[in-house]
Structures are given as structure tokens and as C-alpha cells.
Amino acid sequence: MRKALLFFLKVGLLVAAAVWIARRPGTVQIEWQGWLIETSVGVLALGALMIAILAAVLYSLWRFLLGSPGAFGRYRQSARRERGYLALTQGMVAVAAGDREAARKFARKADVLLNEPPLTLLLSAQAAQLNGDEQAARKYFEAMLERPETEFLGLRGLLTQALKAGDGRRAAELAQRAQALQPKAQWPALTLLELEAKEGHWTDAEDALEKAVKAKAIPAAEAPRHRAALLAERARMAAALGRTEEALTLAQKAHDLNPGLIPAAALLATLRARTGNAKAARRAVENAWRIQPHADLADAWGEAGGEADSLARVKRFEALVALDPGSVEGHLALARAAIVAKLWGEAANHLRIARDMAPTARVHRLLAELSRAEHGDGAEAREWLAKVAGAAPDPAWTCARCGAEHALWSASCHRCGGFDTLSWGRGATLPATSAAPAIAPPAAAAAGTLAPALGTDIASR
Template sequence: MTKYIITFLLFVAILAGALLYIGDDAMLTLSSSGAKWPIAFPDLEMSWQAVIFLGTLLMIGTITLWSLLLWIWRLPRRLKSGVGMRKRNRAIDAMEEALIAGAEGDMDRARKASARVRDLAGSTDLGHIISATAAEACGDQEQAIIHYSAMLDSPKTRPTAQRGLAQAKLAKGDLPGAVEAAREAFDQNVQARWAFDTLFKALVADYRWTEARDVLEKGRAAKHISGVVFNRRRAVLLTAEADYWMDHGQHDKSLELSQAALKDASDFAPAVAIAAYELARTGGQKKAASLLEKAWKTAPHPAISLAYFDLYPGESDATRSKRLERFIASDPEDREARLLMISHDLRSGRPVDALSLLAQILDEEEPTARLCLLAAEAERALGNPTDAGMWTERAATAPHERDWSDLDPEGPGFAYESQDWRRLVFSFGDTGELVHPRAERQDAIRRPTPEAKLEPLRLAAPEDEAAPDGDLARRFDDLMDAQPGDKDAE
């Protein structure tokens, strides 16, 4: 606005200067030599100031008239634009209402607002996107699938529809449908990260290990996943396949797959256990033992030790003790090695030795459920059923060791079901942490002793029973001279 005012004032100044410069004396005379009208007219004489003034008025009038005509010409378009702007604002308000209603879980209001979006915006695709988004926010996957399916026919919205459809079906539990939608998108564009993630999750959820492994390898080639995570995930998938074929009597295939898994993750204890079992089944105890000893040095796990001693059933206590010393020789002070020695002492009828070693561990850390159960077994072996019962009750509320699978010494090291392998693909695959699926599900822990026959523990201790003293070392001094069955043993 300022520039127009300045221009006008400048024009007036120039005009005033011109009029002053010319003055009142200069005259302009117009005459015609024509003999007939209209070109014949009497001489016309006027001052130059009047000529300039009239010319200025004529110019201003012409500009004003042109602007008026141009404004009239553009008026319909402006009216239409104004109506469209109001309609657009109403469509935006309807979109906002639809999304807010979806977030609040009000599906009826979200559906009505989405319908207004389609009418006001004049875009069916936009209406479907808003409707699907609102339905997902409400948790109504059926409605979301309907709207995403309607978007498949448009090339512009097809990729969006494929993504929404795959994810909605996965959330709904329609695994074959999720696989189909995600696979189509992934085949069309291998660089689509969402398609890789959704397809892989759907295949794993549907226990399709081989297909999941193929997709994982394509994802690695497309750089959707790091090398370390890729190796660990593939190790779990290979081990799950090995476990399947072992259960179905295909032992050669099971051995091949479990050994392939160890190439990807040598510290994955379930793969070690399966490979050792398959080797020992055909007389390869030495190879199995070497495999288990190597795995123990890399990542000690109770299942590895059980598998190791299962290779040599019926050994005498002396022979078993020597073998145990060789097995843990790489790091006898390791926590898992000491726990292994405690279990061996309990099985060999040496509860005092077990209690002594257990006291050292309890001096270093708070008692876990696993340590409580070992303490209970030691007290039971010493003839103290009351104290054993209190330790057992304390185990019910003590923190769990997430990598401890509350093993049955008489059973398999890793009694995993398909859903357990599915969990491990991501829990071990993404973090490298071997958390037993039973701990993730917060199932009741089990007593890892033959005598208890894996009975589930009670969830809480009776109110009239007190917890045992956490400092087991103080009680150990009173137990050193006690033997199982002594009357004074407490």
C-alpha cells in the first residue's frame, strides 16, 4: 500500500512541476483546413496547462474504467473461489473431527465426519484415507480393511492401501491376508521398509520359518536390517526349523539346520543343545561334547550343562565330578559354573558343600527364585522341611532370572513350542538376550528337581509364615557339623 501512495505523490509532484514550468502564457491552437464537417471546425485555442490537466484526467479516467471492467470480469471467479475456500475450511474441520473422534473411540461420529469429508472435499480417496485412519484409531480393523480395500483400484493410493491393508490384517490376526498384502507390496518395491517389516512379522507369527528366512535375506540385501540382528534372527529361525524336523524324525535335516544356526550365533544355547543331541544320537558324543564345551566357554547356560552330562548317563559320582571340573575349568568362578557345582553337590548328597557355595553367592546378590529353590533343596536334604518350605514360598515372590528356563533335569533343555520360537526371533534376534519365553509370559516358575516333578509354585506365601533370613551365611555356621537327619539340624 505504501508504494502506491508514494507513486501517486510522485506523479502529482511531477505534474505540478510541469505546470509551473509551462506557465499561463503558453497557448495551444488547433485549426483545420477541412472544408466540410466534421473535419472542418473553428480554431480552438487553450493554454498548455489546461491541455496537460485534461490529458491527466483522461488518463486517470481510462485507467479507472479499465479497472472497473476488469473487476467485473473477475467477479464470478472470485465468488466461486470464496465459496470453495469456505467449503475447503469446512472439509478441514470435518477431517479434524473425524480424527479426534477416532482417537476418542467414537466410531459413529468418526464415520459421519468422514462422510462429510468425502462430500466437501470432493475426493473419494481422501475420504477413504480419513475413514480408515479413524477406524484404526478406534480399533475397528474391519472398517479399516473395507476402506483400504476400496483404495486398491486407484494407482495413486494403491501403495497406501497395501500398507494399511497389511497392517490392519496383521492387527486383526488374519495372518494369510497380511502376508498376501505385504508380499505383493514387497515384490513390487523391495525398498519399502514397512513391507519388509510387516511381511516378516506376519510370516513369523504364522510359524512359516523357511519363508521368513527368505524374506529376511532379501531385507538384508536391501539394507533394511543390520548384520548382527540379521544373523541372530536367522539363527533363531534355523533352530526353530531344526526343532520341527527333530520332532518329525528328520534328524539329518535337524542337525544340518542347527549347525547352520551356530554359524550365525555361536552363543545361541538352543541351537547348541539340538546339535549336540543330534550328534550324540548317532554316537558322536565326542563331537557333541566339544560343541557343548565351546558353547559353555562363550556363554554359560544351564541347559548346556544338562545336555553335556546327558551325554554320559550312569557315571559314578567321582567320574562325574572330574568331568564337571574339566567342564567349568575355563572359568570356575563364573556364576553359572558355581550354580552348576551347587546342583552337582545336591545330587551327590553333599548339601553342606552346596550350602557353603550358595552362601557365597547370596552374600554378593539378592536371592532370586532360582537361588531360593536351590536353598530349599539344600534345607530339605539337611532334614529341615520347615526352612525348605519357607525358601520355596519366598521363591514365588523373588525376582526371576530371565535367562533361566527352570529346567527339568530329566527332560529336554529347551522344551519350546512354536509360539516360544516366535518370541525368540525378536527377543534374542534384536537384543541378543536369551530370555526364556516362560519368563516373558510371566508363567509360574517350576521346581527344577526330580523330586518336585516340576510342580508350579504358589503365587504367595501364607501370612502366618515368615520369610527365611536372607543372609544364608549366618545360618551356615550352625549347619557345618549337621548331617541330614540329625535331630539338632535346623
């Protein structure tokens, strides 16, 4: 509005000046260097105006030309950055799509165009990894360590490489460094916990667990269960080294934190029975049995009766069955005790019940064992044994993360290194035969030689 007013004012002034000059006619004479110019006042005024306008235009042009090198440079630079960012984006898309050639091309382009290492190092590292060049990727990750803004990312890249190479020591060092850098980050805490557990460094794993809980990488409600798992491992180690008192204290702590943890309860009961506290031993088994019956608990129960004869043992296992009559484990344990006591009828009765509940391999093996004990190595025993291969697989310690089955419980999965991922049961997708090593030989089981809950793990790898 103001501009328009100003424009009309200017036009008005010009018109007024023109009219003013036109009403006052006259001629002007200019004599210069032998030239004579004779014209009217109006034409002279118009000429002067034209010269003024031309001068203004020339002056603007000169100003533009003076300022242009900077402006042109700035334009070029911003276009270059734009192309750099585009290459960076395209490179990231290529990495996500797994397009090796494009990833490498765009990484190089972005690097040249942007010249900003914090932005392009990660892409270059990822592109190198995609192309299988771990050496180059490592160089980029190491370069990232030198800048505070990329150090954490570089550590993560190097850690992944160390894990892939199976270098647990270096991976742990890197995870510790990442944790010191960002104590609230979750992945360093979880990685450290898994690595320490995998190496069997149970005390270090306990520290790592507390840090992981603090970083909220593990919900506080799940912490007691994990603490119990680590205590059970420490107890098992102490027992294996003959440090019974220490093992007892640790197993008791684990059992108090998680009464359903079978290895802790079984070890506690076995140690209590061996140190003359049968009552405490039975109590530990009962606590765990009510949550989940298991053969290891039955074995510990067998030890918790003192020097009783085989008939008294059968009575004791009847009491165990009574705790949870719907569980196959109780019937199997009672059948084993009955075979030892030569109570064929009772053994057959409980094996039949067990077979109705879960016709798995070990039930058929025990049926063969019973037949062999009662009638000798005849056709019937061979018939039962022949059914073992086709029978449903037995439950095993199964990793919730990778599905691997383990003969013995461990706080660390032997296949994937997951921490506290094993639970008693069956993985749905695993081949039936993989559970085979989890079964105790029937002869040993029938003879009542009870495998203690402690010992080294044999993974069914």
C-alpha cells in the same frame, strides 16, 4: 519513472492544447433538430473531452461485467479449496489428539469441500477407526487400494486391522503385496519376518529375513544372529520329528553362526552325544558356556559323558564349574550331580556358594531336595521349601520388547510376536512369580533326568 514522464507529457500536451485554443477565441454554432447550441471553442473542446472520458469509463465497466462470471467462479472455487485444506488439517490434528467427534466432522467436511479422494480417504479411515468403526475404516482402506498413489497406505491400514484381528494369514498376504509394491520399504519386510516366525514357518521366515536385510530394515551385522535363531528353530523341529541327521546339520550351522545361542549349542551337544560323538558334544557346550552358562548346557554336558557312573559325572561337572567358577549355573549343576551321587557335603558346599551368588527360588528348592535326600522329609526340608516363595526370582528367557518371560527359548515371543527378542536374564518390572514355570521340578533335576533342549515351548503366559 517512465510512467511519471508519460503522465507529465500528457498533462503538458493538454495544457498546450488549452492554451492554443484560448489564444484563438471564437464561437461555434451547432444547429440540430430545431436546437441551437452557441458556445466558445474552449467549452466545446472541454465537452468533447468529457464525452471521451465517459465513453472510456463505460467501456471498461462493460468489459469487467462481461468477464466477471469466470473470475467470480474462480474466486469461489479457490476459497472452497482453502476451506477444504483447512478442514483436512484440522481433521489430522483431531486424529492426533484422539478427538473422535472433531475427526469425523472435519473428515466429512474435507471430503465434501475438496472432492479429492487420495487426500481425504486416509483421514476418513482414521476418523472411522477413532470412532471404533473398523468396518467403515476397512471400506476406506480398500478404496485406497484402487488408486496407485494411495495403494501402499491402504495396504498398511488393512494390515494393521488384520494384525489387530489376529488374522496372520491375511496380514502376511497384505505385507507381501506391500513388499512387492515397494521392495525397499522396511515395515513390510519386518512385519513379514515376524509373521512367518510367529506361525512357525521357519523357511519362509528365512526368506523374509534376507529381504529385510536387503531393505536395510535389519543391520547386516545383526543378520547372522537372526539366521542362527531360525536355523535353531528348524533344527529343533527336525529333531522333534526324529530327523536327526538334518537336525544335526542345522544345529551345527546355527552354532557356527552364533556360538552363544544356548538352544542351538545345547541341542547340538545333545544330538552329538546321542550319536556317539562325546568330544564334539563337549566342545559345543564349552563354546557356549564361555559366553553364557545355562542349565540346558549343563544338561547337555551331563549327556556328553557316555555311560559313566554317578561319581564320574560329579567329576565331569567339576570340570564344567572350572570353565567359569563365577557362574551360579555350574555350581547348581554340580550340586545336582552330587546329590545323585549321595555326596551330601559336596552338594551342600556348592549350593551354599550358589546361594551366596544368587539366592533365588531354584537354589532353595535344591537345598530342600538335598535335605530330603539326606535326612528324609523333615522340618529342615520344609523350611527350605517355605523360603522358595519369598526368594528372588530365577532368570528366564525374557522378551526385550514386551518383557514376557518364557520357560523355553523361542525365535518368536509368544506374547508380542517379536522376532528373536528373547534373551536369558530377568525383566526388571515383572512379578517374581511369573518365572515359576521356568524352573524344572527339583526331583527331576536331582535325579539327573535331563530335559533335552528340544521339545515344545511352554510360555509362562
